[in-house]
Amino acid sequence: MVWTALHAKIHRTIRSRRLCERHKRLLVAVSGGQDSLCLVKLLLDLQPKWEWDVGIVHCDHRWREDSQANAHHVENLAKNWGVSFYLETAAKPINSEAAARDWRYQAFIAIAEAHNYQYIITGHTASDRTETLLYNLIRGTGADGLQALTWQRPLTEQILLVRPLLEVTRKQTEHFCQEFNLPIWEDSTNQDLKYARNRIRQELIPYLQQHFNPKAELAIAQTAELLQADVEYLEQAAKQLREEAIGDWGLGKENEGNSLPLRLNRQVLRKAPLGLQRRVMRQVLQQILPDSPNFEHIEKFTALITAPNRSQTDPFPGGAIAQVQGDWIILETGDGD
Secondary structure (H helix, E strand, O other), X not given: OOOOHHHHHHHHHHHHOOOOOOOOEEEEEOOOOHHHHHHHHHHHXXXXXXXXXXXXXXXXXXXXXXXXXXXXXXXHHHHHHOOEEEEEEOOOOOXXXXXXXXXHHXXXXXXXXXXXXXXXXXXXXXXXXXXXXXXXXXXXXXXXXXXXXXXXXXXXXXXXXXXXXXXXXXXHHHHHHHHOOOOOOOOXXXXXXXXXXXXXXXXXXXXXHHHOOOOHHHHHHHHHHHHHHHHHHHHHHHHHHHHHHHHHHOOOHHHOOOOOOEEEEHHHHHOOOHHHHHHHHHHHHHHHOOOOOOHHHHHHHHHHHOOOOOOEOOOOOXXXXXXXXXXXXXXXXXXXX
């Protein structure tokens, strides 16, 4: 096996960041594109050092005429490498990026659970990290959205999602595939500018590189890495503040979920900086609302920390209403139950 600088880099990254343990089962998501082929080649080459059991999963969204041929291509690669292969095919074509992503991750989890894989590995790169930061920034987001592609996050209690290539650019994965003659499957949808991410990749980032910073892609990816550490700290601090503000009134482990009414101590929250106040309110709303809270939801909830007595919000999605009662913010269902 030829040991390249990229092999050494990924080996160090996995070890230093403790992304995957030895002797575990890794399910690698492989689309057939350059990033995923680079990823699975690296992991298979590192396999003897880590003693992993590696499998490959491919999802056919049925949104391209050649999607079935794409799936067969990845299956043949898996057979040639002597690797277990799992294919999930959509019942009907999935045309939305968001819907495709949700369906894909549900498929990954189901296959991992059925075959006892502890890790799901994806080929997201520094280039993807840059695109995600710009995409979320344009749509409007806080620091959490800007660092959305993290090295590792739990999908279930037993399964971790891991992204070992977050410090590797798309140009590097292309060079690696060329060096080892890996048969890249070209996805025609990557050229379709109706998708916002493709426009960011093909138009916005080259513009930034040409007119502002030739290393803009890497600089923006590094910003996401810095934000990740900040967000982890702030989330933990907000969790502690939330627990102090709730006290004995719950959303504890025994009643976590859509448990209302909920009481928050305004005196405790007033002592905290605005950034932590907002995070506490967002954490509470994430447990109560049917979907993720938006900026307006968080702001109107946060405003109650300093609002006059008996102030209240209009209903949140799902019908919950928050109101001020002295030193407390009471969050309860809209029908008064």
